[in-house]
Amino acid sequence: xxxxxxxxxxxxxxxxxxxxxxxxxxxxxxxxxxxxxxxxxxxxxxxxxxxxxxxxxxxxxxxxxxxxxxxxxxxxxxxxxxxxxxxxxxxxxxxxxxxxxxxxxxxxxxxxxxxxxxxxxxxxxxxxxxxxxxxxxxxxxxxxxxxxxxxxxxxxxxxxxxxxx
Numbered sequence: 618x619x620x621x622x623x624x625x626x627x628x629x630x631x632x633x634x635x636x637x638x639x640x641x642x643x644x645x646x647x648x649x650x651x652x653x654x655x656x657x658x659x660x661x662x663x664x665x666x667x668x669x670x671x672x673x674x675x676x677x678x679x680x681x682x683x684x685x686x687x688x689x690x691x692x693x694x695x696x697x698x699x700x701x702x703x704x705x706x707x708x709x710x711x712x713x714x715x716x717x718x719x720x721x722x723x724x725x726x727x728x729x730x731x732x733x734x735x736x737x738x739x740x741x742x743x744x745x746x747x748x749x750x751x752x753x754x755x756x757x758x759x760x761x762x763x764x765x766x767x768x769x770x771x772x773x774x775x776x777x778x779x780x781x782x
Contacts, residue, residue: 635739643746644714650753651708651715654760655779658687659710664782667760675760676700677779685711688718691756704749717745 652658655665655677662682667675673693681688687710692703705718760778 635743637739640739640742640746641714643743643750644716647706647715647717647746647750647753648708648713650750650757651706654753654756657779658689658708661687661689661779665779666782667778668780669760672759675756676782680705685709691752702748702752704752706749715746715749717742717749720745720748 655661658677661677662679664679665677669675673695676690676692676694678690678692679687680690687708688705689708690700690703690705692700694700701721703719703721705720707716707718708714709716
């Protein structure tokens with residue numbers, strides 16, 4: 618069993634389910650990571666994109682935008698218009714938290730997960746937010762300055778690499 622499978626097995630079989638404090642720590646960590654990837658997210662009001670020379674372009678879609686919160690979708694748009702992984706998340710700018718709302722329009726990461734019956738809301742939130750944490754790490758590695766990005770922009774509504782659509 619690989620490390621990730623063992624981790625999920627242990628998570629769902631644990632006598633100690635995840636608590637709000639456990640999940641909140643992920644919310645805080647992911648908030649910091651999204652701002653490394655999108656430094657001007659707080660001011661972003663339009664759909665934006667990072668174009669990459671060798672990988673699928675990374676799209677940020679603005680679903681709702683308010684003074685203290687925003688709902689965004691981060692995704693790749695593949696051939697045929699398929700959106701993957703299509704992560705919808707809410708940012709609480711005042712509390713400095715990022716909460717995943719859905720992945721691929723699902724509120725559970727894997728609806729056929731063998732331990733799903735043992736999940737509570739905090740364990741499901743943990744799994745969704747752990748997924749975005751790992752995906753943000755991937756995006757930070759691939760879509761930040763120093764990587765082979767195309768069409769860099771100095772638009773004031775986005776960082777150095779993001780362009781408004």
